[in-house]
Amino acid sequence: DLELEIPVLHEVPPPLGPLYGEKHSAPVVDFSYVGIDAILEQMRRKAMKQGFELNIMVVGQSGLGKSTLMNTLFKSKVSRKSVLATAQEKIPKTIEIKSISHDIEEKGVRMKLTVIDTPGFGDQINNENCWQPIMRFINDQYEVYLQEEINIDRKKRIPDSRVHCCIYFIPPTGHCLRPLDVEFMRRLSKVVNIVPVIAKADTLTLEERDFFKQKIREELRANGIDVYPQKEFDEDEEDRMINEKIREMIPFAVVGSDQEYQVNGRRLLGRKTKWGTIEVENIAHCEFAYLRDLLIRTHMQNIKDITSTIHYEMYRVRRLNENNTGGGNISPLQLNSSSTLELT
């Protein structure tokens, strides 16, 4: 809702212009200025009031630094381990999906961040079909949203629990992708935005890192895996240029840390070893800064848009078609008793 401010009465009638909080001391009337660009300001206010939602899923074997990276990205203890303080890290026998939400605020902007963790992925001896619980979870979130959307009496703002982005952690072997990685990414790149990262990148020298990245990119291309930013969703030339630069750098080699050390008189996040200190935000050391910029500073809205306009729509189309053809063993769309919705 737009708030209308009652204009302050001047002796001279106020000039035609934006009604919000701008006091024109001098009666300047600009005939060529209509004021459409003020919509940006309105949107900004609305967004700040509403707040943002972001759902990130982290997938990878245990011990790859997923929780640490999440903490580093949002500079606060948002990971599962920080919240559930368990001293021991026991590998669960089956894959669990644990979802933890936090409210973060910065400069008046509020964000509801949900980190979805998947402990137990890829840790067993037999990892056949370990991606299934994850796919089911993602589809369930789409389903919940769809149910709410087709409701007749639906909420003004549908709570968005869809997974916007899935960060996949690749172990730093330095050689090539493992069969498990390829399988997982192939299946999930069709339903969610995947951002692959090389975990614990402080184990690779720069030459090894470049070689590894090249191998990974080749394998992704060879297997037809489209990771974020997807080529087909580039809207215009400008997007394409920016995204091409990003695509040349994927996967990002990241190092996470939530401990601060003193380096050159500054306190920085890093890892201290006997032969040097790795600075997390130093671009010469690792590519964490690029990942953070991609996820938060520049492409967050784009990620959410792609999720809702493309992945979710694909799911919706598939689901509604299934329902129409009297789909097999999938439960038909449940309609509320009070509603009669005709599906064309």
Next chain:
Amino acid sequence: MSVTADRSSVDSCLTAVFSFTAEELGGLRGLANLPNQVYRKSVKRGFEFTLMVVGESGLGKSTLINSLFLTDLYSKDYPGPSQRIKKTVQVEQSKVLIKEGGVQLTLTIVDTPGFGDAVDNSNCWQPVINYIDSKCEDFLNAESRVNRRSMPDNRVHCCLYFIAPSGHGLKPLDIEFMKRLHDKVNVIPLIAKADTLTPEECQLFKKQIMKEIQEHKIKIYEFPDTEDDEDNKLIRKIKEKMPLAVVGSNVVIEVNGKKVRGRQYPWGVAEVENGEHCDFTVLRNMLIRTHMQNLKDVTNNVHYENYRSKKLAAVTCNGVDNSKVKGQLTKSPLAQMEEERREHVMKMKKMEAEMEQVFEMKVKEKKQKLKDSEAELERRHEQMKRNLEAQYKELEEKRRVFEEEKINWEAQQKILEQQKLDASKSVSQWLQRVFTCKFKFNFSPLTCCI
């Protein structure tokens, strides 16, 4: 004269041999010189050592081997198995001859590419176990042969197991593998790519691993206690550092004017041979410089003997009832074999008798069947004959009836013909009368008649 000349030469030889003083030959009795003799013999013979490396691909196994033995076992021309993706677990063997200071070592490196890399890794340890058992079997066969001049020792003396530096604990695969192999070969767990861990993380990780190893009762290789106190202290230090955290590299980098082997990062150089950076030197000293012989001994005395007794016990217990086990193991194999042969012959005889019985029974049955069918056929034959006779009689009856009818009919026909004749006679007589009347009167009635 030749005899005296020979004797003098022999004398000079002998004096040459015995010109060593008593001290030089190691004490009055010369016993102290025995180790030297052993030493010289071994050096001449050369040493053999087989090392197996197991771990997921990308953990730096090839690099570590290259660093340990300062060779390029896996060079750019012959890339190691890690560069190639494997579909199933393979066991590959490479031999290298290393010479140093007059000592010759035939080093065999056994690699296991594909271990733990697939999506489903159940039983990925089976090829490894099969390999180890086959090498032990080869040695057992060579040992049991009549002519055993050369007994090459290809048994696996040591297995280095690489643990991924997750920082948390052992993976289920690690535990399974070590549990299955700890009584077949000396298992030494290592933390691979240890430059990923900070010193604190490394400590925690090591503690966690040792705790889990004890929990699951895994018997890793234990260093033997020696009498020497100094050595004991060293050994205790090594034990505290288990599992060893290693970093491998063959690249030489210059640090502070010194040339060292290490890995160059933007934030510093991780030196391979620096005791503070990683435990590589400890591993190398332990494996090559101090405990190589002990590893071989433990393999020979413990693991191989285990295998041998299990294998031979299985052979003797084969086909014998378990309740008679007590006395069997001490019987000589020959007697055992004789008994087996006798049993076997008896079994064969029994089988033969049984088969004959069965055969006879079958023959009887068949005969009976044939008789029965013969009787059956006879019966049918009789029945058919009777049927036939009955039909014949019927037919005769019918024929008789038919004949009678025929006679009757013929008789009737005759009567009919007679009647016809009579009738025609009377008609002609009447016609004659008419004509005569006509002639008396005019022809008109005739035309009317016609």
